[in-house]
Amino acid sequence: MTDTTTHDLIILGGGAAGLTAAIYATRAGIDALTIEQGAFGGQITTTDEVDNYPGIEGVSGAELGTKFQDHAENLGAKFAYDAISSVSFDEKESRFSLVGDEGTYQSKTLVYAAGATPRKAGFEGEDLFRGRGVSYCATCDGMFYTGKHVFIIGGGNSACEEAVFLSRFASDVTMIVRKDHLRAMSSGIRQVKQNEKITVRYLTSITRLEGETLPTSITFRDNVSGEEHVETFDPGSFGIFVSVGHVPQSGLVRDLVELSPDGSIVTDDSMATKTPGLFCAGDVRTKPLRQVITAAADGAIAATSSALFLGELII
Ligand SMILES: Cc1cc2nc3c(=O)[nH]c(=O)nc-3n(C[C@H](O)[C@H](O)[C@H](O)COP(=O)(O)OP(=O)(O)OC[C@H]3O[C@@H](n4cnc5c(N)ncnc54)[C@H](O)[C@@H]3O)c2cc1C
Numbered sequence: 001m002t003d004t005t006t007h008d009l010i011i012l013g014g015g016a017a018g019l020t021a022a023i024y025a026t027r028a029g030i031d032a033l034t035i036e037q038g039a040f041g042g043q044i045t046t047t048d049e050v051d052n053y054p055g056i057e058g059v060s061g062a063e064l065g066t067k068f069q070d071h072a073e074n075l076g077a078k079f080a081y082d083a084i085s086s087v088s089f090d091e092k093e094s095r096f097s098l099v100g101d102e103g104t105y106q107s108k109t110l111v112y113a114a115g116a117t118p119r120k121a122g123f124e125g126e127d128l129f130r131g132r133g134v135s136y137c138a139t140c141d142g143m144f145y146t147g148k149h150v151f152i153i154g155g156g157n158s159a160c161e162e163a164v165f166l167s168r169f170a171s172d173v174t175m176i177v178r179k180d181h182l183r184a185m186s187s188g189i190r191q192v193k194q195n196e197k198i199t200v201r202y203l204t205s206i207t208r209l210e211g212e213t214l215p216t217s218i219t220f221r222d223n224v225s226g227e228e229h230v231e232t233f234d235p236g237s238f239g240i241f242v243s244v245g246h247v248p249q250s251g252l253v254r255d256l257v258e259l260s261p262d263g264s265i266v267t268d269d270s271m272a273t274k275t276p277g278l279f280c281a282g283d284v285r286t287k288p289l290r291q292v293i294t295a296a297a298d299g300a301i302a303a304t305s306s307a308l309f310l311g312e313l314i315i
Helices: 016-027 042-046 061-074 138-145 157-166 186-194 292-310
Strands: 002-012 032-036 078-081 084-090 095-100 104-112 116-118 149-153 172-176 198-201 204-211 215-222 228-232 238-242 246-248 278-280
Touching (some): 002 016, 016 032, 016 042, 016 061, 016 104, 016 292, 032 104, 061 078, 149 204, 157 172
Parallel strands (some): 002 104, 104 278, 149 238, 172 198
Antiparallel strands (some): 084 095, 095 104, 215 228
């Protein structure tokens, strides 16, 4: 199928950023098409409970994602299901072309909101217990571990920040660090060392997590001797937070944007990139906090910037 329309705007990605961009674009009166390859709502649909989105308490991720999509749809937003495999920009025509499994699409502006996926630690049982003892987001899930033992895998800046954050809730926090040192800024390391609730186990990895419905045992490996030992816990008494980075889904526009060393996309405050008419929003962007609310805020700004670029909005 070839979509012969040249849309004012194509929004690539139907997560919190993309759907908010769809809401703002539709309300600005521009012709916008949002393309999503999987579930509209994005990665938040994979979590059972979201308890930090203002005004909506204790909602499941799937419900929140549906609310975002319904909101956009009720305003008249247009959607397409497709997995986009290439994005190009014709400088002479100032047109973006997107190719997917289902067809090709063209637009005058593009909001790229393809998200980021948390990097996995790679231990056995990680997928099985995801959301039931394994978390990738301290800000999201920290509170659920109040009074419990918490392990954090990682020794970088985020892991240090998350250790300090989680120490407010957990009975104790143990950082599991593969190397013999933390790779973080000195202020972060100082905060970890000064915090009585935090212990650091260097040269250690987690290799296995086992249990029935909830995990009850962790296998640790000594990275020098290679020896393993198992520690057991009551079900529901502990959690493992994986903090080994994110993989921004920036590959499709890699040649059209500036990338930071971790592969996330650099934008200015209006979400603009070095390509005229290309805006980026959400987790795919370089940012200090990857959350629904920050993704939504980016989406709102990106769509508004697109409307301004098209001359459809005067503010
Ligand atoms: C387990 C978990 C729990 C979380 N809990 C919370 C929480 O409680 N509170 C909170 O605020 N945040 C939470 N977060 C973080 C939050 O989900 C993200 O910050 C937010 O969803 C980012 O939105 P986004 O739109 O930038 O990206 P995403 O939600 O990742 O959306 C990007 C979308 O783009 C689509 N896409 C990518 N590439 C293509 C392509 N080539 N073609 C078509 N479509 C494509 C993807 O399928 C995806 O749907 C959690 C994250 C996880 C993983």
